[in-house]
Amino acid sequence: MEDIRNHKCPGCGSPLRFDAGAQSLVCDACGSHFDISTVEQYDEAADGIDGGDTSSWETYGGVPWEDGVAVHVCPSCGAEIVTDPTTAVTKCPYCDNVTVIEGNLSGVLRPDCVIPFSVTAEDARRLMAEYCRNKPLLPKNFINELHIEETQGLYIPFWLFDCRADGRATYLATKVRHWSDRKYDYTETRRFRVYRRGGMAFSKIPADGSRKADDTMMESIEPYDYRGMKEFGTGYLSGFVADKYDVGADESKARADARVKNSIEAALLTTVIGYSSVIPTGSSVKITDGTVRYAMLPVWLLHYTYRGERFTYAINGQTGRVVGKLPISRGRAAAWFAGIYAAAAALVALIMFLL
Amino acid sequence: MKRTVFVFSLVLALLFVLAPTASAYDPTLPRVIDKTGLLSDYEKEKLKDYSEEFRFDHSMDCVVMLVTTMGGKSAMAFADDAYDEGGYGMGADNAGILILISVGDREVYISTCGAAIDAISDDEIELILDEMMYSLSDEDWGAAFIEGIDAAGRMIDRPNGSGYGSYDDGNKVTPGKIAALVLFPAVISGIVLAVMCYKMNNERGKRTAADYAVSGSFALSGALDIFLSSSVTKTPRAESSSGGGGGGGGSSHVSSGGVSHGGGGRHF
Numbered sequence: 001m002e003d004i005r006n007h008k009c010p011g012c013g014s015p016l017r018f019d020a021g022a023q024s025l026v027c028d029a030c031g032s033h034f035d036i037s038t039v040e041q042y043d044e045a046a047d048g049i050d051g052g053d054t055s056s057w058e059t060y061g062g063v064p065w066e067d068g069v070a071v072h073v074c075p076s077c078g079a080e081i082v083t084d085p086t087t088a089v090t091k092c093p094y095c096d097n098v099t100v101i102e103g104n105l106s107g108v109l110r111p112d113c114v115i116p117f118s119v120t121a122e123d124a125r126r127l128m129a130e131y132c133r134n135k136p137l138l139p140k141n142f143i144n145e146l147h148i149e150e151t152q153g154l155y156i157p158f159w160l161f162d163c164r165a166d167g168r169a170t171y172l173a174t175k176v177r178h179w180s181d182r183k184y185d186y187t188e189t190r191r192f193r194v195y196r197r198g199g200m201a202f203s204k205i206p207a208d209g210s211r212k213a214d215d216t217m218m219e220s221i222e223p224y225d226y227r228g229m230k231e232f233g234t235g236y237l238s239g240f241v242a243d244k245y246d247v248g249a250d251e252s253k254a255r256a257d258a259r260v261k262n263s264i265e266a267a268l269l270t271t272v273i274g275y276s277s278v279i280p281t282g283s284s285v286k287i288t289d290g291t292v293r294y295a296m297l298p299v300w301l302l303h304y305t306y307r308g309e310r311f312t313y314a315i316n317g318q319t320g321r322v323v324g325k326l327p328i329s330r331g332r333a334a335a336w337f338a339g340i341y342a343a344a345a346a347l348v349a350l351i352m353f354l355l
Numbered sequence: 356m357k358r359t360v361f362v363f364s365l366v367l368a369l370l371f372v373l374a375p376t377a378s379a380y381d382p383t384l385p386r387v388i389d390k391t392g393l394l395s396d397y398e399k400e401k402l403k404d405y406s407e408e409f410r411f412d413h414s415m416d417c418v419v420m421l422v423t424t425m426g427g428k429s430a431m432a433f434a435d436d437a438y439d440e441g442g443y444g445m446g447a448d449n450a451g452i453l454i455l456i457s458v459g460d461r462e463v464y465i466s467t468c469g470a471a472i473d474a475i476s477d478d479e480i481e482l483i484l485d486e487m488m489y490s491l492s493d494e495d496w497g498a499a500f501i502e503g504i505d506a507a508g509r510m511i512d513r514p515n516g517s518g519y520g521s522y523d524d525g526n527k528v529t530p531g532k533i534a535a536l537v538l539f540p541a542v543i544s545g546i547v548l549a550v551m552c553y554k555m556n557n558e559r560g561k562r563t564a565a566d567y568a569v570s571g572s573f574a575l576s577g578a579l580d581i582f583l584s585s586s587v588t589k590t591p592r593a594e595s596s597s598g599g600g601g602g603g604g605g606s607s608h609v610s611s612g613g614v615s616h617g618g619g620g621r622h623f
Contacts, residue, residue, distance in 0.1 A: 011583040032583050045579055137551055168577075184589040191584050197577030201569040216560040223566040259564035266563055267573050325556035336551065337544050344540030352532055 010034070010042045010193035011172075045195045049168050049282050055257050057161070057290030060249040062109035071244070079212050080244040083237055093152040093241060094212045096303040109245070111232040113160075114296040115224055117153055117240065117317040124151045124300040124315050131313075131322040136336060139329040142306060153317060155237065155296035156218065157209035157245035161256040163290040166199035167264035169283035173275040192275070196268040202260055206297065207252035209245035213299075214312070215255070220323040221316040224297055228318055232296065242296055249292045261285045380416060380445045388420040388437075391458055398497030405504045413511050415471050416443045416451025419500040423459045430455060430464035430620045435610035438466050446470070449614070454503045456496055463491060464620030465503065471511070472617035473604030479510040480605060480619040491623040 007016045007025060014029035016039065025034045072081040074092035081093070119127070128151070132143045171194040179186050204226050208218040230236070264285050272278050298317025303310065306327050313324030386406040387399050394402070402419055409417035418438065425433040434455040438444070444451045448469030455464045465483060467475055475483070483506040490499035605617040 010581050030584065034581070038581055042579055042581055045577055135555060137555055166576075173580075180592060183592060185592055186587055186589045188585060188587045190582065193581045193583055195577065195579040195581075196575065198573060198575040200573040202564050202567045203569050205564045205567045214558075216558050219561040220558045222561060256564070259561060263563040263565050263568060266565070267568075268575075271575055271578065323557055325558060328552060328555055333548060333552070337548050340544035340547050341540045344543040345536055348536050348539050352536070 007039050049284050053285045055287035060292040082242040093154040093301050111296045112293045113229050114232045114236045115229050115318050116236050117298040119317050119320045127320050127322050137328045137332050151300050151302050153240040155242035156213050156299050158206045158295045158297045159249045159252045160204040160293040160295050162203050163287050164201045165260045165264045165287050167285040168197045169268045170195050170281050171278050173278045176276040205256045207255045209247045210243050211246045217314050221314050221321050386418050390422045416445050418443050418453040420455045422457050425457050430462045434464045434466035435616045439612035439614050462622050465618045467617040472607050474511045476605045
């Protein structure tokens with residue numbers, strides 16, 4: 001009998017031994033038997049699957065912004081706001097500070113593309129009012145005290161990532177079958193090692209390039225309709241302001257990588273079908289052909305301080321999606337809790353009475 | 356003439372169709388059988404009224420039988436045979452109950468038939484017997500029968516699966532009920548309020564880039580499913596015909612006459 005130690009068990013990872021009698025590979029640890037061809041196929045497929053993910057992105061060069069633009073600096077939060085020379089900026093769109101001074105433009109790259117504002121200031125005010133509607137826990141005077149006329153339209157710098165991703169994943173899966181005879185109920189559990197490999201392409205995954213813009217909030221107002229994207233021109237800035245990016249493409253790509261990895265893992269998992277349970281045990285994703293574009297995407301920002309707490313709302317300047325945390329009235333929450341409690345208690349009492 | 360033949364045929368056909376569902380109830384049969392002479396006339400009359408009322412309320416026959424001895428038969432066989440051979444029962448399935456007390460054997464047995472098998476579970480039979488025990492111990496046979504008929508009627512009225520315990524427990528305040536009355540509404544209102552609070556904030560980060568996947572670009576380039584092992588576990592099955600826990604009707608057996616009966620009994 002000859003021992004072969006260079007193959008590992010697909011089930012438990014222990015070394016496999018060649019059983020000359022059965023002409024197959026045997027795992028002494030878990031007792032599984034495999035055809036040699038099956039193990040070779042699996043080894044080839046799963047080779048290096050736990051070796052980590054790789055991503056390859058182009059380095060974004062960009063073109064310096066030399067058009068006639070004005071730069072404003074907020075002394076409160078440090079935001080550097082770019083406008084066309086005719087647009088006067090009196091308030092910082094991020095922190096609502098009223099003192100904004102003129103500064104020097106340095107190290108700013110000209111955006112490659114822009115999605116122009118489709119939502120007007122009037123639309124934004126209406127959408128914000130609609131967002132507050134049918135919210136029973138909202139304080140009664142919140143909407144009345146909301147100064148939504150001070151809404152500020154802002155182009156936020158985004159990095160748009162295009163790439164192709166190839167992923168591999170392994171799973172432990174089971175098939176469970178039940179049957180009975182006169183005396184016993186039987187349950188058969190069959191375990192499988194499952195391997196999947198596949199790839200897909202992504203286009204324009206956005207990641208905001210502004211440290212001041214909240215990442216979660218910017219992801220929440222997605223998606224944008226890229227069919228409305230234009231080549232950048234300073235004319236689109238007229239009447240609006242644009243933020244200068246302060247998070248580079250290299251720094252932002254980690255977020256894009258994570259989203260791509262999760263997407264490819266989810267897509268591969270959808271192909272593991274016909275099993276009673278599936279547990280992912282390993283995966284690796286290789287990102288290639290990564291290209292980056294610099295874009296300005298439109299956002300309406302609204303700040304409001306209610307009873308000492310500051311609330312910020314963002315409205316997608318193209319689709320009108322409103323995002324933000326609304327304040328909760330403790331009195332209304334208590335009243336709703338009490339009302340639901342009373343109704344549920346009455347229902348329980350009625351059921352007890354009937355039974 | 357043709358018309359008369361047609362009407363006659365129609366009546367015969369209707370009789371034929373309705374015959375299997377017609378009541379087999381024979382009002383002339385005695386429902387109170389006392390072979391000991393221990394029941395007073397007053398008790399017999401009262402038991403007849405109870406039996407009649409039971410039949411009226413539940414559309415099931417109700418027979419009580421007081422005997423000195425069972426002639427070597429088991430209580431179950433004696434009660435089942437007495438019911439079958441006596442021609443008792445209502446409807447196509449001869450639904451009804453027979454309460455047998457054997458004074459000499461000091462044994463009581465309740466035999467159920469037809470719809471009564473499902474209507475009175477094994478646990479409920481035990482509850483009925485519990486209610487009869489005090490009078491049986493006192494050898495107050497008339498009272499024991501009345502309590503048995505009364506309890507059987509209540510068991511038929513209560514929904515199956517309402518659990519073990521006396522009928523009056525339904526209105527009893529228990530710590531479990533108080534906990535349900537306090538905790539369940541608290542949990543429900545807590546969940547509803549949590550959902551309402553959740554809807555006050557729609558800021559949610561994106562985990563995937565599914566919105567930006569190029570349509571139709573996903574392609575599977577490799578798939579391998581390797582069988583590793585299998586195991587089989589077996590667990591003994593519960594008794595198939597048992598009523599179990601008061602729900603789903605009582606267990607049944609077949610009498611010497613080939614009729615399905617349920618029921619139960621005990622010594623006193």
